[in-house]
Amino acid sequence: MSGAAAYVAELEAAKRFMREHDRFLVLSHVSPDGDAISSTCAIGWMLKQLGKSYVLANADPVPGKFAYLKGADEIRRLADLSAEAPFACVIAVDCADYSRLGDVSHLLAENCAMLNIDHHPTNDRFGTHAWIVPHAAATAEILFDLLESLELKWEQSVAESLYTGLLTDTGGFRYSNTSAKVLRQAAHLLELGCSADELAAHLLEKVTLSQLDLLRKALSTLSFRRNGKIAWIAVSIQDLVDTGASPEDLDGLVNYPRNIEGVEVGILFKQVETDRYKVSFRSGGSADVAKVAQQFGGGGHIRASGATVAGNLEEVAERVLAAAEEALT
Amino acid sequence: MSGAAAYVAELEAAKRFMREHDRFLVLSHVSPDGDAISSTCAIGWMLKQLGKSYVLANADPVPGKFAYLKGADEIRRLADLSAEAPFACVIAVDCADYSRLGDVSHLLAENCAMLNIDHHPTNDRFGTHAWIVPHAAATAEILFDLLESLELKWEQSVAESLYTGLLTDTGGFRYSNTSAKVLRQAAHLLELGCSADELAAHLLEKVTLSQLDLLRKALSTLSFRRNGKIAWIAVSIQDLVDTGASPEDLDGLVNYPRNIEGVEVGILFKQVETDRYKVSFRSGGSADVAKVAQQFGGGGHIRASGATVAGNLEEVAERVLAAAEEALT
Numbered sequence: 072m073s074g075a076a077a078y079v080a081e082l083e084a085a086k087r088f089m090r091e092h093d094r095f096l097v098l099s100h101v102s103p104d105g106d107a108i109s110s111t112c113a114i115g116w117m118l119k120q121l122g123k124s125y126v127l128a129n130a131d132p133v134p135g136k137f138a139y140l141k142g143a144d145e146i147r148r149l150a151d152l153s154a155e156a157p158f159a160c161v162i163a164v165d166c167a168d169y170s171r172l173g174d175v176s177h178l179l180a181e182n183c184a185m186l187n188i189d190h191h192p193t194n195d196r197f198g199t200h201a202w203i204v205p206h207a208a209a210t211a212e213i214l215f216d217l218l219e220s221l222e223l224k225w226e227q228s229v230a231e232s233l234y235t236g237l238l239t240d241t242g243g244f245r246y247s248n249t250s251a252k253v254l255r256q257a258a259h260l261l262e263l264g265c266s267a268d269e270l271a272a273h274l275l276e277k278v279t280l281s282q283l284d285l286l287r288k289a290l291s292t293l294s295f296r297r298n299g300k301i302a303w304i305a306v307s308i309q310d311l312v313d314t315g316a317s318p319e320d321l322d323g324l325v326n327y328p329r330n331i332e333g334v335e336v337g338i339l340f341k342q343v344e345t346d347r348y349k350v351s352f353r354s355g356g357s358a359d360v361a362k363v364a365q366q367f368g369g370g371g372h373i374r375a376s377g378a379t380v381a382g383n384l385e386e387v388a389e390r391v392l393a394a395a396e397e398a399l400t
Numbered sequence: 401m402s403g404a405a406a407y408v409a410e411l412e413a414a415k416r417f418m419r420e421h422d423r424f425l426v427l428s429h430v431s432p433d434g435d436a437i438s439s440t441c442a443i444g445w446m447l448k449q450l451g452k453s454y455v456l457a458n459a460d461p462v463p464g465k466f467a468y469l470k471g472a473d474e475i476r477r478l479a480d481l482s483a484e485a486p487f488a489c490v491i492a493v494d495c496a497d498y499s500r501l502g503d504v505s506h507l508l509a510e511n512c513a514m515l516n517i518d519h520h521p522t523n524d525r526f527g528t529h530a531w532i533v534p535h536a537a538a539t540a541e542i543l544f545d546l547l548e549s550l551e552l553k554w555e556q557s558v559a560e561s562l563y564t565g566l567l568t569d570t571g572g573f574r575y576s577n578t579s580a581k582v583l584r585q586a587a588h589l590l591e592l593g594c595s596a597d598e599l600a601a602h603l604l605e606k607v608t609l610s611q612l613d614l615l616r617k618a619l620s621t622l623s624f625r626r627n628g629k630i631a632w633i634a635v636s637i638q639d640l641v642d643t644g645a646s647p648e649d650l651d652g653l654v655n656y657p658r659n660i661e662g663v664e665v666g667i668l669f670k671q672v673e674t675d676r677y678k679v680s681f682r683s684g685g686s687a688d689v690a691k692v693a694q695q696f697g698g699g700g701h702i703r704a705s706g707a708t709v710a711g712n713l714e715e716v717a718e719r720v721l722a723a724a725e726e727a728l729t
Contacts, residue, residue, distance in 0.1 A: 244573050245604070249596035251587040258583035267578035272684070275574070276659045280628070283619065283660060290616045299609070330605045331612060355601070 081202040082220055088186045088200055089118065089162075089221075095125040096158035100166040101173045102319075103129050105137060105239025105274060109232040110164035110188075110210040112142035116229040117218060128152055130173025136274065140235060141228035149173050160184045163198060165210035167191035188213055208248035211236025215256045230263035234270055243275045284314035289324055289339075301395050302328035303338035305348075305384055329353035336360060336395050340384060348387045352376045358398045366394050410531040411549055417515045417529055418447065418491075418550075424454040425487035429495040430502045432458050434466060434568025434603060438561040439493035439517075439539040441471035445558040446547060457481055459502025465603065469564060470557035478502050489513045492527060494539035496520035517542055519569075537577035540565025544585045559592035563599055572604045613643035618653050618668075630724050631657035632667035634677075634713055658682035665689060665724050669713060677716045681705045687727045695723050 089095075097114045099107035111127050118125040127146045137143050152158075157180035166172055166189060179185075185198030190207035204213050211233040218229065237257055241249045244257070261267055278286075289304045296303075306321060314320075321341060329337025336358050339351040350367070352360035353375055360376045367390075369378025380387045418424075426443045428436035440456050447454045456475045466472050481487075486509035495501055495518060508514075514527030519536035533542050540562040547558065566586050570578045573586070590596055607615075618633045625632075635650060643649075650670060658666025665687050668680040679696070681689035682704055689705045696719075698707025709716045 245597060245600035247595075247597040249590070249600075251590045254583045254587035254590065258580035258587070261578070261580045261583065266576075268574060268576040271574035271578075272659075276655065277661055278659055279661045283622070283656070287616070287619045287622075290612065290619075293612070293616075326605070327612070330601075330607055332606055332608045 078204070081204075082216060084200055085186060085188065085202050085217060086221060088184070089121060089123070092160040092184060093123050094158065094160060095123060096152075096161045096178070097125055097127045098161060098163045098166065098172050098175065099129055100171040101130045103131060103133065103137075106209045106211055106236040107165045108133055108137040108140060108143060108146070109236035109239075110214055111146055112140045113211065113214045113218070113229055113232045113236075114162050114164055114188075115142045115145060116226070116232070117214075117221060117223060120223045121221070126152065126155060126158070130175075136277070137235070139273070140232050142232070149175060149178065152178055157181075158183065161198070162186045162188065164188050164214070165190070167194045169195075169197040188217075206250075208246075208250060208253045209236045209240035211240070212253060212256060215259075225263050227264035230260040230265050231270070234260040234265040235274060238270060239274055243271060279316075279320070281314045281316040282320045285310060285316040285320050286324065286327070288314065290327065293328065295334075296392050297396055297399060299331075299333045300335045300399055301338065301392060302331050302334045302336075303340065303388070303392070304328055305340040305342075305388070307342045307384075308344075325351040325353050329355055335399060336363075338391065338395065340388060340391075342384070343379065346383055347379060347381050348384065349379050350377060350387070350391055352378075352395070358395075360395075360398065363391075363394050363398045367391070407533070410533075411545060413529055414515060414517065414531050414546060415550060417513070418450060418452070421489040421513060422452050423487065423489060424452060425481075425490045425507070426454055426456045427490060427492045427495065427501050427504065428458055429500040430459040432460060432462065432466075435538045435540055435565040436494045437462055437466040437469060437472060437475070438565035438568075439543055440475055441469045442540065442543045442547070442558055442561045442565075443491050443493055443517075444471045444474060445555070445561070446543075446550060446552060449552045450550070455481065455484060455487070459504075465606075466564070468602070469561050471561070478504060478507065481507055486510075487512065490527070491515045491517065493517050493543070494519070496523045498524075498526040517546075535579075537575075537579060537582045538565045538569035540569070541582060541585060544588075554592050556593035559589040559594050560599070563589040563594045564603060567599060568603055572600060608645075608649070610643045610645040611649045614639060614645040614649050615653065615656070617643065619656065622657065625721050626725055626728060628660075628662045629664045629728055630667065630721060631660050631663045631665075632669065632717070632721070633657055634669040634671075634717070636671045636713075637673075654680040654682050658684055664728060665692075667720065667724065669717060669720075671713070672708065675712055676708060676710050677713065678708050679706060679716070679720055681707075681724070687724075689724075689727065692720075692723050692727045696720070 099111045115127045130149050133143050133146050156178040159180040187198035187201040190204050190210050192205035194203045207213050215233050288310045289306050292305045325339035335356045337353040341349045343349050354360040359373045361371050361373050364371050364376035364378040367378035367380050428440045444456045457478055458475055459478050462472050462475050485507040488509040516527035516530040519533050519539050521534035523532045536542050544562050617639045618635050621634045654668035664685045666682040670678045672678050683689040688702045690700050690702050693700050693705035693707040696707035696709050
């Protein structure tokens with residue numbers, strides 16, 4: 072079967088799954104991000120249009136950032152579902168493996184039917200029905216096609232859910248997964264009433280004071296090597312305590328040194344124990360930072376990698392920076 | 401004539417202008433930005449396809465950031481064109497009024513034909529032919545339609561020019577001018593070989609060390625009023641000297657306080673003389689900062705405004721913050 076034919080077959084199977092069952096439990100991954108919450112809400116909206124009953128749930132609370140999504144307030148905690156269990160039918164969205172659904176086994180009926188819709192290339196095809204589209208930028212991209220194929224009448228609320236998934240999983244249309252298809256879908260969603268500027272401001276530009284304080288502290292450590300070709304910053308456990316920042320607030324910090332003009336390798340040293348650092352590497356050019364990370368027992372891609380290194384900051388930095396210098400030559 | 405019919409008539413007039421003349425001078429505005437340089441390059445590319453001769457020029461040098469655009473290296477300085485003057489035919493792109501072309505009068509023939517293609521609503525329709533599309537997000541958006549209508553065969557290089565114009569003038573598809581049409585055009589340009597991630601990284605994420613140093617200094621002044629509903633930062637003349645930052649490096653700084661969660665009004669105090677500050681206001685919500693700016697002889701929009709206020713920082717801040725507090729209530 073060609074890729075396109077397989078896609079249509081899986082799409083049709085997903086539609087049948089939704090039409091033939093009822094009383095769905097809709098789940099996504101632990102620590103849900105924009106695409107996870109959006110996809111959960113969008114499936115809920117579709118099931119409602121189909122006249123089905125459903126429960127939306129997640130192992131973790133919905134981050135406040137996504138509270139504006141219609142249906143987000145219906146997403147319950149797994150721990151609160153015991154009275155309604157067991158569920159005979161599950162739709163899992165944006166979740167690469169069964170364990171990332173959280174502790175669900177006790178909620179599910181034996182021989183539970185499970186439709187697994189996801190875009191992660193690493194998805195292990197758990198469940199009784201899997202629809203995995205590894206070239207999709209977001210699960211929202213897949214659900215856009217599903218909604219259209221179900222011939223449901225678009226509403227602005229579900230358009231906002233899907234735009235949210237597309238926007239967050241492509242880093243605001245900046246990652247390499249930003250395809251022509253993503254932009255055409257986003258165009259359609261704008262026509263349905265989504266506000267590109269309001270969603271971008273809310274989802275991509277808002278920061279907490281903790282995040283900004285952490286950035287300030289991290290930037291105060293900015294240092295260079297090799298005529299500015301290597302730039303690094305460091306964050307201590309005390310910095311996290313002082314700023315009240317969460318571990319997720321570290322996401323993206325390594326981009327600050329990497330994005331400086333002339334820098335080829337950006338590095339973040341993040342203290343995880345007194346004498347242990349998680350080191351993140353980003354390469355903007357030709358330097359292969361996967362090789363650097365491998366020298367310290369880590370791994371990753373040519374342009375993004377990581378490793379954990381024992382020692383105090385001075386020792387760790389010295390060893391890591393020497394290896395990074397090697398990678399430049 | 402309906403809007404659509406007028407658009408087509410102006411498009412056809414622009415095509416006739418390009419086809420009926422030769423030996424064009426292609427100009428854009430002083431201090432050229434991404435859309436100005438992109439549009440200059442794209443017009444040059446189209447004229448070449450039409451078999452026309454042309455000179456691309458600007459009052460100011462092409463910022464190094466845009467050197468990758470095909471044709472950017474052909475853009476000459478106005479001051480170097482005396483030997484070839486006078487020009488009998490000009491295409492001005494992305495330029496809202498004649499004076500912003502720079503000092504061009506001595507380069508132009510009497511009765512010079514001039515086609516003025518622009519998207520700024522304030523364009524004064526200078527020139528002999530004006531094609532102004534105020535609802536277009538960028539001049540690149542207009543030129544996309546022009547290129548298609550000329551039935552020229554797309555090449556990746558001109559696609560990259562137009563993507564650059566769209567991306568920079570919409571702030572990476574984040575401003576309110578981000579329309580469905582913009583995203584559909586961008587989708588088409590990706591299919592022609594543009595790299596969404598490489599262009600975004602280069603155009604939107606790269607910062608100079610001066611910019612980052614300035615950010616660091618500015619963030620160290622971050623202060624709050626009214627339970628965090630007002631946030632402000634300040635930049636002194638000495639900060640610019642110390643960091644080597646240019647005035648353009650201040651662009652966007654005011655967004656840092658504005659983007660903090662819970663902040664309704666973000667303010668930047670920028671010292672312009674010993675006892676004089678340019679004050680920028682940004683509102684994320686309902687507070688009308690145009691009214692605040694007006695109290696100090698300035699102006700702007702509900703969500704973005706500015707004014708210049710005399711006094712030292714302490715005096716200026718006290719008066720301005722009191723007025724901003726009023727606007728919250």
